[in-house]
Amino acid sequence: xxxxxxxxxxxxxxxAGLALGTVSRVxxxxxxxxxxxxxxxxxxxxxxxxxxxxxxxxxxxxRTKMVACAxxxxxxxxxxxxxxxxxxxxxxxxxxxxxxxTSNEKDVELALLRGFAQRRVEGVxxxxxxxxxxxxxxxxxxxxxxxxxxxxxxxPDVDRVMADHQSGAEQAVQHLMSLGHRRIGMIxxxxxxxxxxSRIAGYRRVHAQRGVAVxxxxxxxxxLSNEIAFRETxxxxxxxxxxxxxxxxxxxxxxxxxxxxxxxxxxPGRDIDLVAGSDSDLAELGTPPISALSWDRAxxxxxxxxxxxxxxxxxxxxxxxxxxxxxxxxxxxxxxDGLPRR
Amino acid sequence: xxxxxxxxxxxxxxxAGLALGTVSRVxxxxxxxxxxxxxxxxxxxxxxxxxxxxxxxxxxxxRTKMVACAxxxxxxxxxxxxxxxxxxxxxxxxxxxxxxxTSNEKDVELALLRGFAQRRVEGVxxxxxxxxxxxxxxxxxxxxxxxxxxxxxxxPDVDRVMADHQSGAEQAVQHLMSLGHRRIGMIxxxxxxxxxxSRIAGYRRVHAQRGVAVxxxxxxxxxLSNEIAFRETxxxxxxxxxxxxxxxxxxxxxxxxxxxxxxxxxxPGRDIDLVAGSDSDLAELGTPPISALSWDRAxxxxxxxxxxxxxxxxxxxxxxxxxxxxxxxxxxxxxxDGLPRR
Numbered sequence: 001x002x003x004x005x006x007x008x009x010x011x012x013x014x015x016a017g018l019a020l021g022t023v024s025r026v027x028x029x030x031x032x033x034x035x036x037x038x039x040x041x042x043x044x045x046x047x048x049x050x051x052x053x054x055x056x057x058x059x060x061x062x063r064t065k066m067v068a069c070a071x072x073x074x075x076x077x078x079x080x081x082x083x084x085x086x087x088x089x090x091x092x093x094x095x096x097x098x099x100x101x102t103s104n105e106k107d108v109e110l111a112l113l114r115g116f117a118q119r120r121v122e123g124v125x126x127x128x129x130x131x132x133x134x135x136x137x138x139x140x141x142x143x144x145x146x147x148x149x150x151x152x153x154x155x156p157d158v159d160r161v162m163a164d165h166q167s168g169a170e171q172a173v174q175h176l177m178s179l180g181h182r183r184i185g186m187i188x189x190x191x192x193x194x195x196x197x198s199r200i201a202g203y204r205r206v207h208a209q210r211g212v213a214v215x216x217x218x219x220x221x222x223x224l225s226n227e228i229a230f231r232e233t234x235x236x237x238x239x240x241x242x243x244x245x246x247x248x249x250x251x252x253x254x255x256x257x258x259x260x261x262x263x264x265x266x267x268p269g270r271d272i273d274l275v276a277g278s279d280s281d282l283a284e285l286g287t288p289p290i291s292a293l294s295w296d297r298a299x300x301x302x303x304x305x306x307x308x309x310x311x312x313x314x315x316x317x318x319x320x321x322x323x324x325x326x327x328x329x330x331x332x333x334x335x336x337d338g339l340p341r342r
Numbered sequence: 343x344x345x346x347x348x349x350x351x352x353x354x355x356x357x358a359g360l361a362l363g364t365v366s367r368v369x370x371x372x373x374x375x376x377x378x379x380x381x382x383x384x385x386x387x388x389x390x391x392x393x394x395x396x397x398x399x400x401x402x403x404x405r406t407k408m409v410a411c412a413x414x415x416x417x418x419x420x421x422x423x424x425x426x427x428x429x430x431x432x433x434x435x436x437x438x439x440x441x442x443x444t445s446n447e448k449d450v451e452l453a454l455l456r457g458f459a460q461r462r463v464e465g466v467x468x469x470x471x472x473x474x475x476x477x478x479x480x481x482x483x484x485x486x487x488x489x490x491x492x493x494x495x496x497x498p499d500v501d502r503v504m505a506d507h508q509s510g511a512e513q514a515v516q517h518l519m520s521l522g523h524r525r526i527g528m529i530x531x532x533x534x535x536x537x538x539x540s541r542i543a544g545y546r547r548v549h550a551q552r553g554v555a556v557x558x559x560x561x562x563x564x565x566l567s568n569e570i571a572f573r574e575t576x577x578x579x580x581x582x583x584x585x586x587x588x589x590x591x592x593x594x595x596x597x598x599x600x601x602x603x604x605x606x607x608x609x610p611g612r613d614i615d616l617v618a619g620s621d622s623d624l625a626e627l628g629t630p631p632i633s634a635l636s637w638d639r640a641x642x643x644x645x646x647x648x649x650x651x652x653x654x655x656x657x658x659x660x661x662x663x664x665x666x667x668x669x670x671x672x673x674x675x676x677x678x679d680g681l682p683r684r
Contacts, residue, residue, distance in 0.1 A: 051460055066440075066461075074426040080417035087416065087443055096457060098408075099441035101429055115438060118393055119408075255623035262627070281597035285604070287629035 007048035015044040067308060068098040068116045070109065070126040071150075072224075076252045078278050078297060082150070085301030086125060093309055095122070104129045104190075104224060106136055117144050123308040128152055130192040146311035148304045153194045159311065161304045161323045165195045168293040168327030169202025169249060172275040175291065175329055176245045177210055179273055185218045185236040185243035187229050187257060188277075189250040196221060199249045199277065218243055229256030237264050249277035254290065258282070269333050279330060288333035295327045349390035357386040409650060410440040410458045412451065412468040413492075414566075418594045420620050420639060424492070427643030428467060435651050437464070446471045446532075446566060448478055459486050465650040470494055472534040488653035490646045495536045501653065503646045503665045507537045510635040510669030511544025511591060514617040517633065517671055518587045519552055521615055527560045527578040527585035529571050529599060530619075531592040538563060541591045541619065560585055571598030579606050591619035596632065600624070611675050621672060630675035637669045 013023045018037060025033050026041040044050070067090055071079045087097045098121060102108045106129050116124055124147045128136050131154035140147055141157060149160040176184050186203055189196040200219060207214045217239065220232035229250060236243055237260065248257045254276045261268060268274045269288040276283045276292035283292040303323045355365045360379060367375050368383040386392070409432055413421045429439045440463060444450045448471050458466055465488045470478050473496035482489055483499060491502040518526050528545055531538040542561060549556045559581065562574035571592060578585055579602065590599045596618045603610060610616045611630040618625045618634035625634040645665045 051456065074429065075419060075422035077417060077419050077422070080419070080422060084416040084443065091442075096440060096461070097442065098438060100433075100439065101426065114393065119406075119438070255627060258623075258627045267629075281600075281624050282627060285597060285600045285624060286627070287609075 007050040009050070011048055012041060012044045012050050015048060016040040064120045064122060065095050066098055066119065066121050067095050067123045067125070067305075067312075068100065068112075068121045070100045070102050070112050070124065072102055072104045072127060072129075074099075074101050077280060078252050081297040082301030082304070085298035086305035087301075089302055089305035089309070095309070102127070102129065106130060106133060109136060110139060113139055113143060121145060123147070123312050125150060125304050125308060127193065129190075131155070131194060132192060146308060146315070148308045148311075150300070150304060151193070151195050157320050159307045159321050161300050161307070161325070162194065163295040163300065163325045164198075164327050166198040166202040166205070168277070168295070168329070169199040169247070170206050171327070171329040172247050172249070172277070172291075172293060173203050173206040175331065176247065176273060176275060177206065177212070179245070181243075181245040181273060182212055183215065183218065183241065183243045183245070185233075185246045186220065187223045187232050187236075187246065187248045187250055187253060188219065188221050189224055190222055196250070203247065203249075223250040223253050223256070226253055226256030226259075229253035230260045233257045233260035234264065237261075237266070243272075245273040245275075247275050247277065251278050252280065253277070254280060254282050254292075258286075275329070284332070286333075291332045292330050293327050294330050295325050300325055349392040351392070353390055354383060354386045354392050357390060358382040406462045406464060407437050408440055408461065408463050409437050409465045409467070409647075409654075410442065410454075410463045412442045412444050412454050412466065414444055414446045414469060414471075416441075416443050419622060420594050423639040424643030424646070427640035428647035429643075431644055431647035431651070437651070444469070444471065448472060448475060451478060452481055455481055455485060463487060465489070465654050467492060467646050467650060469535070471532075473497075473536060474534060488650060488657070490650045490653075492642070492646060493535070493537050499662050501649045501663050503642050503649070503667070504536065505637040505642065505667045506540075506669050508540040508544040508547070510619070510637070510671070511541040511589070512548050513669070513671040514589050514591070514619070514633075514635060515545050515548040517673065518589065518615060518617060519548065519554070521587070523585075523587040523615060524554055525557065525560065525583065525585045525587070527575075527588045528562065529565045529574050529578075529588065529590045529592055529595060530561065530563050531566055532564055538592070545589065545591075565592040565595050565598070568595055568598030568601075571595035572602045575599045575602035576606065579603075579608070585614075587615040587617075589617050589619065593620050594622065595619070596622060596624050596634075600628075617671070626674070628675075633674045634672050635669050636672050637667050642667055 009023055010020065013020045016023065018040060022037055023041050026038050069083055069086060071083065090097050100112050102112065109128060123145050126147060127150050128140065130136060131152055137155055141155060147158055149155060149158050151162050152160055153162060173184060188199050191197040191200055200221065204214055220236065223229045223232055246257060248254050261272065266272050268290060274290050276290050279292040279294040283290040307321060351365055352362065355362045358365065360382060364379055365383050368380050411425055411428060413425065432439050442454050444454065451470060467490050469492050470482065472478060473494055479497055483497060489500055491497060491500050493504050494502060495504060515526060530541050533539040533542055542563065546556055562578065565571045565574055588599060590596050603614065608614050610632060616632050618632050621634035621636040625632040649663060
């Protein structure tokens with residue numbers, strides 16, 4: 001392509017030697033078109049570099065070939081992996097991806113859904129800040145386009161892709177208890193959303209199984225940024241009876257916790273044991289390397305994109321689908337060599 | 343908002359007690375509208391939850407209120423920061439951001455530009471894989487919408503935002519030379535694009551100033567992924583006269599190099615000195631922490647978004663603008679305590 005060509009549908013008709021209506025029928029995949037007419041139009045389109053106006057075209061047949069993805073924050077690497085995988089699936093299917101960030105705020109989520117509907121976006125992949133919010137739930141369930149929820153569980157009629165975060169949290173806490181820890185601090189996000197709610201459930205379940213009482217002060221449940229993870233870790237470390245291990249369960253919050261440990265003069269693996277709730281370069285390449293929970297984020301993005309394309313292509317009502325991906329613990333670093341120390 | 347309302351412009355006119363044409367003039371910001379009519383229409387819109395169809399609206403006035411950003415890869419955290427900042431600026435201005443990844447391939451870049459034009463995207467922020475490619479240059483210069491280039495220099499007529507990567511590379515190499523190193527390996531990206539080209543120029547300049555001959559075998563210039571950075575680092579380490587220090591200049595490639603060092607049994611700061619070309623949690627929180635080049639990526643995103651909005655709002659031809667952000671070296675970790683060792 002050199003420059004943007006300006007050939008019109010009239011030019012195509014003239015070059016193909018066909019009536020305008022015939023060209024229009026070819027462009028709209030009308031069944032009454034002969035193979036010969038289709039071939040002539042395709043050749044003329046190619047020769048002239050004709051580009052159909054996507055906005056005008058979408059007015060006629062209500063297909064914008066756009067899908068949208070609303071995520072909490074662009075700069076969380078764990079989200080980027082699934083967006084990247086989803087975008088690959090959409091691109092191969094001829095769809096353009098619109099990406100927006102919500103800052104995990106209900107008002108932004110509602111405004112985005114409204115904007116997507118106005119732009120006739122054909123499908124949306126999203127999370128929701130508060131699964132118990134009736135207005136959000138009603139808006140999502142009643143949206144004019146199919147929606148696939150990412151890591152949310154409370155809208156049973158909507159397709160969704162989730163990771164098994166409760167199992168992950170259970171593995172993390174089991175691991176730390178097997179190293180001798182009984183006071184395990186937990187840095188986690190808002191329980192209004194499935195991932196944090198299920199991680200807290202897993203933490204409690206292992207404590208109950210082992211007969212260890214849960215000290216509620218050890219669960220810090222509103223870490224949505226590394227700044228908050230830093231502050232919450234400092235708060236946990238400043239208590240008289242501080243935890244001997246930390247489960248940094250919130251997504252991509254390990255950096256905040258590591259900064260807090262460093263500013264308190266503590267070294268992971270020597271002074272305190274850690275498990276990260278989501279694997280990262282930082283966990284893998286730390287000294288010592290840090291154990292972390294892992295699931296296939298690219299697979300999550302691919303599943304979500306494929307489910308959405310399925311609904312777009314076949315809008316007949318069908319039972320909602322749920323894909324649940326396994327979470328596993330990657331054990332790293334030297335084992336803690338004794339009982340908790342101060 | 344509960345659900346997506348279906349009120350029409352006729353419902354608005356009926357409720358406001360005004361003619362359809364008056365309502366249409368209010369919606370299109372026509373100057374001949376009385377304040378009273380505007381108020382009645384606004385009240386009716388609010389009461390009915392009327393939503394103007396954005397696609398139909400954009401047909402009339404050719405404004406889609408969409409801008410696009412094409413980046414090499416979603417999962418490079420350094421790119422995410424500037425996209426996030428740009429998206430904030432666009433959102434506050436009422437624009438929706440379309441995001442696409444190019445895999446650094448010319449064909450994808452051309453296809454995306456074509457798609458953006460067809461969708462009447464009002465402006466584009468992008469890089470380009472090869473600044474010397476005539477077809478890409480012509481397509482960008484002749485695009486029907488304004489374009490802001492990110493970290494590219496060779497199209498003087500196009501607005502652009504860049505970081506001063508040559509100065510950054512000079513600081514990195516100066517620092518390593520001041521620690522006693524003379525054989526400095528460089529892991530860098532493709533010199534077809536400005537950032538890598540200017541980093542290599544900076545590397546050469548400091549060598550010339552210090553009278554140190556450049557061993558071309560030490561410059562590995564096609565690291566576009568952590569997998570390649572891993573392989574290139576291994577290659578450098580396997581040579582008979584291996585480098586005593588590494589400048590990992592490619593964007594966000596430190597993880598690949600750290601994996602290679604670990605698999606070769608080498609520790610940064612003890613066995614080899616490192617400077618990372620872009621700062622990250624991994625550089626800051628490593629043991630020892632790793633010196634890194636830093637520039638304000640959020641500022642880069644904000645500048646690019648504001649330049650683009652300026653061009654969209656005022657399409658009169660004006661001299662192209664270039665914002666160049668400073669790059670500085672964050673020195674970290676214990677200094678290398680002697681001359682190069684093996």
